[in-house]
Amino acid sequence: MKIKSNKIMNPLSDILKKTGYGYALKYLFAMRLISYSFGIVKWSTTELKNLERMMRTIMNKHKWHHPKSSVLRFALSRKEGSRDLIDVGALHDKLILKLGNYFYGNAGNSALHHAVSAADDKFTPLRMMHVFNSRNTTTKMDIEQWSRMSIHGVYYNELKSPHVDAKLSQLWLINKGIFGETESAIFAMQDGVPTRNYVKYVISEPNAPEDICRRCGGHGETLNHVLAGCTLLTNTFYPKRHNDVAKIIHLRLAI
Ligand SMILES: [Zn+2]
Numbered sequence: 001m002k003i004k005s006n007k008i009m010n011p012l013s014d015i016l017k018k019t020g021y022g023y024a025l026k027y028l029f030a031m032r033l034i035s036y037s038f039g040i041v042k043w044s045t046t047e048l049k050n051l052e053r054m055m056r057t058i059m060n061k062h063k064w065h066h067p068k069s070s071v072l073r074f075a076l077s078r079k080e081g082s083r084d085l086i087d088v089g090a091l092h093d094k095l096i097l098k099l100g101n102y103f104y105g106n107a108g109n110s111a112l113h114h115a116v117s118a119a120d121d122k123f124t125p126l127r128m129m130h131v132f133n134s135r136n137t138t139t140k141m142d143i144e145q146w147s148r149m150s151i152h153g154v155y156y157n158e159l160k161s162p163h164v165d166a167k168l169s170q171l172w173l174i175n176k177g178i179f180g181e182t183e184s185a186i187f188a189m190q191d192g193v194p195t196r197n198y199v200k201y202v203i204s205e206p207n208a209p210e211d212i213c214r215r216c217g218g219h220g221e222t223l224n225h226v227l228a229g230c231t232l233l234t235n236t237f238y239p240k241r242h243n244d245v246a247k248i249i250h251l252r253l254a255i
Protein backbone atom coordinates (compact mmCIF):
# COMPACT_ATOMS: atom_id res chain seq x y z
CA MET A 1 0.00 0.00 0.00
CA LYS A 2 3.00 2.26 0.49
CA ILE A 3 3.61 2.01 -3.27
CA LYS A 4 0.02 3.11 -3.99
CA SER A 5 0.31 6.08 -1.62
CA ASN A 6 3.68 7.18 -2.98
CA LYS A 7 2.44 7.00 -6.55
CA ILE A 8 -0.21 9.51 -5.57
CA MET A 9 1.66 11.65 -3.09
CA ASN A 10 4.94 12.18 -4.97
CA PRO A 11 3.26 14.00 -7.87
CA LEU A 12 1.22 15.93 -5.31
CA SER A 13 4.43 17.03 -3.61
CA ASP A 14 5.81 18.23 -6.94
CA ILE A 15 2.63 20.19 -7.56
CA LEU A 16 2.78 21.82 -4.13
CA LYS A 17 6.33 23.07 -4.73
CA LYS A 18 4.83 25.76 -6.90
CA THR A 19 3.07 28.47 -4.95
CA GLY A 20 0.89 31.34 -6.09
CA TYR A 21 -2.67 32.00 -7.07
CA GLY A 22 -3.04 28.62 -8.78
CA TYR A 23 -1.79 26.78 -5.73
CA ALA A 24 -5.16 25.89 -4.22
CA LEU A 25 -6.54 24.88 -7.60
CA LYS A 26 -3.60 22.53 -8.18
CA TYR A 27 -4.15 21.00 -4.76
CA LEU A 28 -7.83 20.45 -5.51
CA PHE A 29 -6.94 18.99 -8.90
CA ALA A 30 -4.53 16.49 -7.30
CA MET A 31 -7.10 15.45 -4.71
CA ARG A 32 -9.74 15.00 -7.41
CA LEU A 33 -7.39 12.61 -9.22
CA ILE A 34 -6.99 10.56 -6.04
CA SER A 35 -10.76 10.41 -5.59
CA TYR A 36 -11.14 8.60 -8.94
CA SER A 37 -9.80 5.46 -7.23
CA PHE A 38 -12.51 5.53 -4.51
CA GLY A 39 -15.03 2.76 -5.11
CA ILE A 40 -12.63 0.95 -7.43
CA VAL A 41 -9.52 0.44 -5.29
CA LYS A 42 -10.02 -0.72 -1.70
CA TRP A 43 -8.89 1.87 0.86
CA SER A 44 -8.99 0.88 4.54
CA THR A 45 -9.66 3.44 7.28
CA THR A 46 -5.97 3.29 8.27
CA GLU A 47 -4.86 3.91 4.69
CA LEU A 48 -7.20 6.89 4.35
CA LYS A 49 -5.91 8.32 7.64
CA ASN A 50 -2.34 7.79 6.42
CA LEU A 51 -3.18 9.53 3.16
CA GLU A 52 -4.54 12.51 5.10
CA ARG A 53 -1.44 12.51 7.31
CA MET A 54 0.87 12.41 4.29
CA MET A 55 -1.08 15.24 2.71
CA ARG A 56 -0.71 17.36 5.84
CA THR A 57 3.03 16.51 6.00
CA ILE A 58 3.51 17.76 2.45
CA MET A 59 1.52 20.88 3.23
CA ASN A 60 3.59 21.43 6.38
CA LYS A 61 6.73 21.13 4.28
CA HIS A 62 5.52 23.86 1.95
CA LYS A 63 4.28 26.00 4.88
CA TRP A 64 0.63 25.67 3.84
CA HIS A 65 -0.39 24.16 7.18
CA HIS A 66 1.33 24.64 10.56
CA PRO A 67 2.12 21.23 12.13
CA LYS A 68 0.61 22.32 15.46
CA SER A 69 -2.51 23.96 14.03
CA SER A 70 -5.90 22.38 14.67
CA VAL A 71 -6.53 19.40 12.39
CA LEU A 72 -10.27 19.80 12.95
CA ARG A 73 -10.19 23.16 11.15
CA PHE A 74 -8.65 21.53 8.10
CA ALA A 75 -11.84 20.46 6.36
CA LEU A 76 -14.65 22.51 7.93
CA SER A 77 -16.15 25.26 5.79
CA ARG A 78 -14.75 28.79 5.59
CA LYS A 79 -18.02 30.15 6.98
CA GLU A 80 -17.18 28.19 10.14
CA GLY A 81 -13.75 29.82 10.26
CA SER A 82 -11.82 26.92 8.76
CA ARG A 83 -9.70 26.06 5.73
CA ASP A 84 -12.34 24.21 3.70
CA LEU A 85 -9.78 21.72 2.40
CA ILE A 86 -10.81 18.24 1.37
CA ASP A 87 -11.65 15.65 4.03
CA VAL A 88 -10.31 12.55 2.27
CA GLY A 89 -12.23 10.06 4.45
CA ALA A 90 -15.55 11.89 4.04
CA LEU A 91 -15.02 12.21 0.29
CA HIS A 92 -14.21 8.49 0.06
CA ASP A 93 -17.39 7.46 1.91
CA LYS A 94 -19.55 9.92 -0.02
CA LEU A 95 -18.39 8.50 -3.37
CA ILE A 96 -18.81 4.90 -2.17
CA LEU A 97 -22.40 5.60 -1.11
CA LYS A 98 -23.13 7.47 -4.33
CA LEU A 99 -21.83 4.65 -6.52
CA GLY A 100 -23.65 2.00 -4.46
CA ASN A 101 -26.92 3.98 -4.70
CA TYR A 102 -26.46 4.18 -8.46
CA PHE A 103 -26.46 0.37 -8.71
CA TYR A 104 -29.35 -0.03 -6.26
CA GLY A 105 -31.36 2.65 -8.08
CA ASN A 106 -31.01 0.90 -11.43
CA ALA A 107 -31.41 -2.67 -10.12
CA GLY A 108 -35.21 -2.55 -10.66
CA ASN A 109 -34.91 -1.70 -14.36
CA SER A 110 -31.70 -3.41 -15.34
CA ALA A 111 -30.87 -7.09 -14.94
CA LEU A 112 -27.16 -6.25 -15.17
CA HIS A 113 -27.26 -3.71 -12.31
CA HIS A 114 -29.40 -6.09 -10.25
CA ALA A 115 -26.97 -8.97 -10.83
CA VAL A 116 -23.92 -6.86 -9.96
CA SER A 117 -25.44 -5.45 -6.75
CA ALA A 118 -26.72 -8.90 -5.70
CA ALA A 119 -23.35 -10.59 -6.30
CA ASP A 120 -21.03 -8.03 -4.65
CA ASP A 121 -20.12 -9.94 -1.50
CA LYS A 122 -17.05 -7.80 -0.59
CA PHE A 123 -15.68 -8.25 -4.13
CA THR A 124 -15.54 -4.46 -4.67
CA PRO A 125 -15.08 -1.60 -2.19
CA LEU A 126 -18.83 -0.92 -2.52
CA ARG A 127 -19.68 -4.21 -0.74
CA MET A 128 -23.24 -3.90 -2.03
CA MET A 129 -24.50 -7.05 -0.28
CA HIS A 130 -23.68 -5.42 3.06
CA VAL A 131 -24.77 -2.26 4.83
CA PHE A 132 -22.15 0.48 4.45
CA ASN A 133 -21.61 2.45 7.62
CA SER A 134 -19.82 5.74 7.04
CA ARG A 135 -16.86 6.06 9.39
CA ASN A 136 -16.70 9.82 9.32
CA THR A 137 -17.98 12.43 11.74
CA THR A 138 -20.51 15.07 10.73
CA THR A 139 -19.72 18.78 10.53
CA LYS A 140 -21.77 19.35 13.69
CA MET A 141 -19.75 16.75 15.62
CA ASP A 142 -16.45 18.27 14.43
CA ILE A 143 -17.55 21.77 15.48
CA GLU A 144 -18.61 20.52 18.92
CA GLN A 145 -15.24 18.81 19.35
CA TRP A 146 -13.41 21.99 18.25
CA SER A 147 -15.41 24.12 20.72
CA ARG A 148 -14.45 21.80 23.61
CA MET A 149 -10.69 22.01 22.98
CA SER A 150 -8.94 23.96 25.72
CA ILE A 151 -6.45 25.85 23.50
CA HIS A 152 -7.61 25.48 19.90
CA GLY A 153 -11.21 26.05 21.01
CA VAL A 154 -10.49 29.51 22.45
CA TYR A 155 -10.79 31.17 19.04
CA TYR A 156 -14.05 29.36 18.26
CA ASN A 157 -15.61 30.39 21.56
CA GLU A 158 -14.45 33.99 21.05
CA LEU A 159 -16.20 33.95 17.68
CA LYS A 160 -19.42 32.93 19.37
CA SER A 161 -19.21 35.73 21.94
CA PRO A 162 -22.14 38.19 21.82
CA HIS A 163 -19.84 41.16 21.05
CA VAL A 164 -18.27 39.45 18.00
CA ASP A 165 -19.76 39.46 14.51
CA ALA A 166 -18.70 35.98 13.38
CA LYS A 167 -19.86 36.51 9.80
CA LEU A 168 -17.80 39.67 9.29
CA SER A 169 -14.88 38.11 11.15
CA GLN A 170 -14.74 35.31 8.54
CA LEU A 171 -15.06 37.60 5.55
CA TRP A 172 -11.30 37.57 4.92
CA LEU A 173 -11.55 33.78 4.47
CA ILE A 174 -14.35 33.96 1.93
CA ASN A 175 -13.08 36.95 -0.06
CA LYS A 176 -9.63 35.44 -0.07
CA GLY A 177 -6.74 36.83 -2.04
CA ILE A 178 -3.84 35.85 0.17
CA PHE A 179 -1.21 33.16 -0.20
CA GLY A 180 -1.67 29.78 1.47
CA GLU A 181 1.45 30.37 3.59
CA THR A 182 -0.02 33.60 5.02
CA GLU A 183 -3.36 31.94 5.69
CA SER A 184 -1.58 29.07 7.45
CA ALA A 185 0.35 31.52 9.68
CA ILE A 186 -2.87 33.37 10.64
CA PHE A 187 -4.57 30.08 11.52
CA ALA A 188 -1.60 29.06 13.68
CA MET A 189 -1.84 32.39 15.55
CA GLN A 190 -5.59 31.96 16.04
CA ASP A 191 -4.85 28.52 17.49
CA GLY A 192 -2.39 30.11 19.93
CA VAL A 193 0.49 28.05 18.58
CA PRO A 194 3.40 30.55 18.54
CA THR A 195 3.16 31.55 22.23
CA ARG A 196 5.52 30.32 24.96
CA ASN A 197 2.53 29.17 27.00
CA TYR A 198 1.56 26.79 24.19
CA VAL A 199 5.10 25.48 23.72
CA LYS A 200 5.54 24.92 27.46
CA TYR A 201 2.19 23.42 28.44
CA VAL A 202 0.60 22.03 25.27
CA ILE A 203 3.54 20.80 23.21
CA SER A 204 5.55 20.23 26.43
CA GLU A 205 8.89 20.59 24.70
CA PRO A 206 11.70 19.37 27.00
CA ASN A 207 13.83 22.51 26.44
CA ALA A 208 10.92 24.95 26.29
CA PRO A 209 11.68 28.43 27.69
CA GLU A 210 9.86 29.67 30.79
CA ASP A 211 6.29 30.81 30.18
CA ILE A 212 7.23 34.47 30.47
CA CYS A 213 6.22 37.24 28.05
CA ARG A 214 9.11 38.13 25.76
CA ARG A 215 8.08 41.80 25.83
CA CYS A 216 7.12 42.67 29.42
CA GLY A 217 8.49 39.69 31.35
CA GLY A 218 5.09 38.99 32.94
CA HIS A 219 4.05 35.44 33.70
CA GLY A 220 1.95 33.64 31.07
CA GLU A 221 2.60 34.46 27.40
CA THR A 222 -0.83 33.43 26.13
CA LEU A 223 -2.58 34.68 23.01
CA ASN A 224 -4.92 36.86 25.09
CA HIS A 225 -1.93 38.34 26.93
CA VAL A 226 -0.22 39.27 23.65
CA LEU A 227 -3.38 40.70 22.11
CA ALA A 228 -4.71 42.70 25.04
CA GLY A 229 -2.85 42.12 28.30
CA CYS A 230 0.81 43.07 27.87
CA THR A 231 1.72 46.00 30.10
CA LEU A 232 4.50 47.22 27.80
CA LEU A 233 2.10 47.51 24.87
CA THR A 234 -0.60 49.34 26.85
CA ASN A 235 0.77 52.80 26.04
CA THR A 236 2.09 52.05 22.56
CA PHE A 237 0.68 49.37 20.32
CA TYR A 238 -2.80 48.97 21.80
CA PRO A 239 -3.74 52.70 21.54
CA LYS A 240 -2.28 52.79 18.01
CA ARG A 241 -4.38 49.78 17.01
CA HIS A 242 -7.45 51.40 18.58
CA ASN A 243 -6.80 54.71 16.80
CA ASP A 244 -6.19 53.00 13.45
CA VAL A 245 -9.56 51.23 13.70
CA ALA A 246 -11.23 54.49 14.79
CA LYS A 247 -9.73 56.23 11.74
CA ILE A 248 -11.29 53.65 9.41
CA ILE A 249 -14.70 54.04 11.09
CA HIS A 250 -14.38 57.85 10.96
CA LEU A 251 -13.50 57.78 7.26
CA ARG A 252 -16.39 55.44 6.44
CA LEU A 253 -18.84 57.68 8.33
CA ALA A 254 -17.44 60.79 6.63
CA ILE A 255 -17.89 59.42 3.10
ZN1 LIG B 1 3.70 41.02 28.07
